[in-house]
Amino acid sequence: MAGDSYQDTLFTPSADASRHTRSVITSTDLSALINDSADSRQEPYAVDVDAGKNTTLYQAHSYWTKVPPQGIRPYIDHFTDPGDLVLDPFCGSGMTGIAALSESRRVVLNDLGSAATHIAYNYNTPIDPDRLELAVDKLEAEVADFFEWLYTTECTDCGETREIKNTIWSEIRECPHCGETFNLWEPAVIDEKVEERKNGFVRDEFDCPACETSLTKTDPEYRGIEVSRIEYKCTPCFGRKYGLKEPDEADRQLLEDVSDTLEETELWYPTDDFPDGYNTRQPIQKGLTSVDKFYVDRALLAMAKLWDEIQRWEEDAVREKLEFVFTAIANRTTRKHAFRPWGGAGNSATLFVPTFHREQNIWVTYSRKANDIVKAQTELYEQYPEDLDNYLRVHNGSATDMGFLPDNSVDYVFTDPPFGANINYSEMNFVWESWLGRKTDVELEAIVNSKQDKDVADYELLMRESFAEIKRVLKDDHWMTLVFNNSKAEVWNALQQSLRDAGFVIAQFATFDKQQPTLQQITSEGAVGQDVMVACLNVDDPTEIGESLTEDEIVRHVRQLLPELAEKTDRRTARGIYSSVVGFALNNRRSVDNLDFETLVETLERHFEAKTLEYERPYKDVVVEQTLWYVE
Ligand SMILES: C[S@@+](CC[C@H](N)C(=O)[O-])C[C@H]1O[C@@H](n2cnc3c(N)ncnc32)[C@H](O)[C@@H]1O
Ligand SMILES: [Zn+2]
Ligand SMILES: [Zn+2]
Known part of the structure; x- marks a missing residue:
């Protein structure tokens, strides 16, 4: 508190x-x-x-x-x-x-x-955008060596040392039949789909790698996470596309070194326990009971390093903006960030920890965000x-x-x-x-x-x-x-x-x-x-609120409303109609205490006709349905 x-x-x-x-x-x-x-x-x-x-x-x-x-x-x-x-x-x-x-x-x-x-x-x-840009350059110079160490891998094609852009983590699961643990990626993920950046990249059913029993994604229990793939940049080999590799011995060693460094570090990072809440329940069940555990070790160490450098800034106005860039990436760099073959992971208002996590290169993410914030500040600074x-x-x-x-x-x-x-x-x-x-x-x-x-x-x-x-x-x-x-x-x-x-x-x-x-x-x-x-x-004197609407009045209102609407509009969804009915009651100073969404849907079902449309969006392979209502 x-x-x-x-x-x-x-x-x-x-x-x-x-x-x-x-x-x-x-x-x-x-x-x-x-x-x-x-x-x-x-x-x-x-x-x-x-x-x-x-x-x-x-x-x-x-x-x-x-x-x-x-x-x-x-x-x-x-x-x-x-x-x-x-x-x-x-x-x-x-x-x-x-x-x-x-x-x-x-x-x-x-x-x-x-x-x-x-x-x-x-x-x-x-603040003056030039000041912020200079500060970001200076910050980069401060952290460059450290970050180079954190995000280095060997290109599988040319053998050169390259920068890691993203690391994809997968859950380790325990087979309910033989008790062996395995990395879920190996039996469950369809690699071609990942390469084609398509959805539907996880099999509904797969075999336990140890005992070959057929399993679904929810059968085996969660036992932590492990790196599955690394995305890195090697322009001579892959051009603008990222190389995708399985982690090798050196990659695993690096992660171990990072974890050891984190254990000994004097850098500050938050260790606050999550409160018992609605959104915190799922991460807590996975053992992510505090904020530090919400990041993989490397992301936490990188964030701690950045935060430390930012806190040393002398000019307050600049430091605040560097903090602002920091908080702008502080959620998407946690394990809440899902791996999706087609890119981004959305930003839903939950703390749900997904099965596959994309760990981003913290400096790449920070500097990109800094660019956006410089642009936004430039616009406002002028106005x-x-x-x-x-x-x-x-x-x-x-x-x-x-x-x-x-x-x-x-x-x-x-x-x-x-x-x-x-x-x-x-x-x-x-x-x-x-x-x-x-x-x-x-x-x-x-x-x-x-x-x-x-x-x-x-x-x-x-x-x-x-x-x-x-x-x-x-x-x-x-x-x-x-x-x-x-x-x-x-x-x-x-x-x-x-x-x-x-x-x-x-x-x-x-x-x-x-x-x-x-x-x-x-x-x-x-x-x-x-x-x-x-x-x-x-x-001075607000009027009294009248009785709630009767079903008859609601039906009459909807009968009047629907012919006025376009043939296809989401105002025809139950949700759109619900808003309209609530508005009708409020505008007429009638009580809304009986206007539940579920009750309205029942009323619609009794008196109106539903048609279901299919949409293909917003991602490939995702078809969503929408039900619209019409006067019979
Ligand atoms: C719907 S959000 C506002 C979002 C905002 N329109 C925007 O564009 O970012 C509602 C806000 O109310 C805040 N809030 C909740 N209880 C409050 C209270 N008692 N006093 C002031 N703010 C409160 C929450 O922290 C939350 O930021
Ligand atoms: Zn290469
Ligand atoms: Zn098994």
């Missing part, structure tokens, strides 16, 4: 004067950010927030469910004037800051997670106001208590709050926060999570306190836009009740077409689906 030391931390953008990841900044003077104009927009407003996810800026540093700045910008333009103050009380990676600052608005970013405020702060305090001190504060604390902000000081709130049990932020942020040395104070985390002993009532209470606090700091008759998504009636109900109790009126509820369903949306029913935008007005 975190102490009080940083919960009140208010980061000012004068990065040179602050070591924000280590100490407390007490400059709480916000007067430059606040105006006393009472003007406000009359009309609600909603557009899709999904634009701009394929930009270097957006992808420079990951976070769980990011809303792209390009999507937020139209809201800022509609609801505020230049110089106005925008607040995001659940800011995550601080995308609202980018939208606001690049439009000359002032902004306060707040989040409970210290990883979130680390990311939000660094995204929004760009941002020069006197950033008068425009930005980043605060690490709970939205339930924003005492650092005076009453009636904020012109507009744009925020994407946690949605019930969808994502366990404090668990997902644990690796980052262990390196940063500051953990989220989970007691105030707004979430439904039985491991934290929190049910929907606890979530509702935290949301109500947050909305009450937002109401206090937001000027009268001013707006708050919420990005929200959930398929559970009880969570919608918690949102509806807590908004009303705090003194907000839901003025508009909007959903948007998503052209292409993402793999996550289609494959896992519990996954986050379509975003909905809820416009809330801060009023």
